[in-house]
Amino acid sequence: MRYCSAALLLLPVAAFAQPTAPPDTARSIALPEATVAGYGQQLPLRRTAAAVGTLDRADFERFPDNALTQVVNTLPGVRLEERATASYRLSVRGSTLRSPFGVRNTKVYYQGLPFTEASGSTPLNLLDPGLLGGLEVIKGPAASVYGAGTGGAVLLRGRRPAGPGTHVSAGFTAGSYGLRRTTAALETATATGYWRAAYARQTLDGYRRQSALRRDVLSLDGEWQPTARQTLRLHALYTDIDYQLPGGLTRAQFEADPRQSRPGTATAPGTVAQRTYYASRTGLLGATHEARFTERLELRSALYLSGSRINTPYLIDFERNTLLGGGGRTVLGYRTALAGRTLRLQAGAEGQTGFKSARSYQNRAGQPGPLRYDDEIRTLTGFVFAQADYELPAELLLTVGASYNRLRYRISRLSDAATNPTGYELSRDFRPQVSPRVALLREFGPGLAVYGSVSTGFSPPTEEEIRPSDGSINRGLQAERATSFELGARGQLWQQRLRYDVALYDQRLRQTITTRTTDLGTQLFLNAGTTRQRGAEVAVSGWLWQSGASSRKLQAASFIESSTNKETELPIGLRAFVSYAYNHYRFGSYQRGDDDFSGNRLTGTAPHTLTAGLDFRQRHGFYLSPTVNHQARLPLNDANTAYAAGYWTFGSRGGWRGQVGPLALDVFGGGENLTDRRYSLGNDLNAFGGRYFQPAAARNWYAGLAVRW
Secondary structure (H helix, E strand, O other): OOOOOOOOOOEEEEEOOOOOOOOOOOOOOOOOOEEEEOOOOOEHHHOOOOEEEEEEEHHHOEEEEOOOOOOOOOOOOOOEEEEEEEEEEEOOHHHHHOOOEEOOOEEEEEEEEOOOOOOOOOOHHHHHHHHHHEEEEEEOOOOHHHHOOEEEEEEEOOOOOOOOOEEEEEEEEHHHEEEEEEEEEEEEEEEEEEEEEEEEEEEEEEOOOOEEEEHHHHHHEEEEEEOOOOEEEEEEEEEEEEOOOOOEEEEHHHHHOOOOOOOOOOOOOHHHHHHHHHEEEEEEEEEEEEEEOOOOEEEEEEEEEEEEEEEEEEEEEEEEEEEEEEEEEEEEEEEEEEEEEEEEEEEEEEEEEEEEEEEEEEEEEEEEEEEEEEEEEEHHHHHHHEEEEEEEEOOOEEEEEEEEEEEEEEEEEEOOOOOEOOEEEEEEEEEEEEEEEEEEEOOOOOOOOOOOEEEEEEOOOOHHHOOOOOOOOOOOOOOOOEEEEEEEEEEEEEOOEEEEEEEEEEEEOOOOEEEEOOOOOOEEEEEEEEEEEEEEEEEEEEEEEEEEEEHHHHHHHHHOOOOOOOOOOOOEEEEEEEEEEEEEEOOOOOEEEEEEEOOOOOOOOOEEEEEEEEEEEEEOOEEEEEEEEOOOOOOOOOOOEEOOOOOEEEEEEEEEEEEEEEEEEEEEEEEEEOOOOOOOOOOOOHHHHOOEEEEEEOOOEEEEEEOOO
């Protein structure tokens, strides 16, 4: 039985171990935790010397599938914000500062394929939550295995068939503000593999004016084992998405009417007049191959190609971008014995390339006007890495790893209507960096495992930071560098009824990248000296009451995947979880012009975040999952002169899961922000004119039905 014990343990779910490698067999103790990818060790969570948070499909099913924010924010130290509908911004231990939009400074993998573009940005809005089967977050610098980045790494898994045979599933959800969701899937599984095709369509009128959404996502996944020692997986993803951009509000506008979009002024039109939106069509095609030559030697490889067409009209500019990308990753793993103790070795490389044709026009009410500039950007990035894990005496596990990273941009300005019609070419090569990591873990019986680690990382600017939307080229922007010290403990108490996970860290950034916004909504970037980010993360979960009864029917109805394709019983009872993070983030030496921000709180990060909830499951199939969230007040600018108020929100999902003849049903309903709290879930930091606020939806409801046969 697998539990989500890194950050919270919500529902007992069927085992969903990582399929990329056999479980570690160096120890005879059968631990109940999940096998996590972590730093590629494929070890049980208690044997992983790092802060790792995991979510399974059961965690996603506690919330509506229309957004990722609620479920991801149950992980301590991780915040997913939604400035506009489906416009995500991810923060892992305070990396929000340099991400006015999109996901940066965090490496993301989907189905084992690099999902973060070569330029450093991650289009997380392309994924529909209903198509995901699991999520794993590695917090802090992860460069020793996953390349450049000081925020961490996120590993996403798609859904797998819940059992052998051929099955069809479908679902429909309707809710407030015009929410409509339709999903369908066809899957078949045998002893040697599976394939699964899934489709999800979502439309939303939006809480605010100018915030409608339409998204269509089609995924195709397959796995085939031609021999007992080989596994081939194929993955395809296509997303057609279009959502409007309402823009930021001042505090007075936010308090007067949070549903309005950014109004126009005497010198600049508003978002409605300019018909601002984001639209893209993106395809991803990839394959992974695993070869187990012997019980000790294996090779895992991945290749992918991607392409996108993006249109984004905003206040003054209309961007038309075409992106092509590709790359691969290979990892060679070997396990042997040294002095009678297990030694695991791995070495590998990853490379990515990208080409972007970017044209910017004047925005004429949602239509392209005269050309402003025409660029071609070529990106080449890659790294090599090696890692060793050695079982020492006294239940100690030593991990030593390092990576060597490279990044190069080549920007060709074919035309600049304002200053240089003949264009020019610019190259930026960031100096190669070696990023080491050392970690030591000690087990003290089944109830306690303690670890400590020292890691480094560097995060070069993304293409959007080097070349912001105003057409300028930021020639002086430097890469961030980080050193992180961490101590952690995790385990289980009271006959496995209570689980806990605690992490303390001290991360120091140099050349921290920060942002400011112009009066026309353009984000510009600069290096802000140093920051010191200290924090604590705590997750506790356990049974308040548990019945001796269980139900196999519930497993079939809940659409929870099992990597072994075996039916698994689900206990009945009441569980509780608490997830808390404390952040003490400060600027070090930071001056901008005549302003000195040294010692100020880090912009956009709250000192306290809390998520807590209950999960009740009854023997006849009825369930209820209430959740409460809290975020403390946070600074909105580097000067700390403006703050967003703290808030508490409450939501709940309930329903019935059961079997009716050959059909497995899930009839559900729920609500979010049930106390009707007015707050902003994703503020615009250092915004010109005080336009900081992007209001979240007020009280909203949803109901739906999912069927599987």
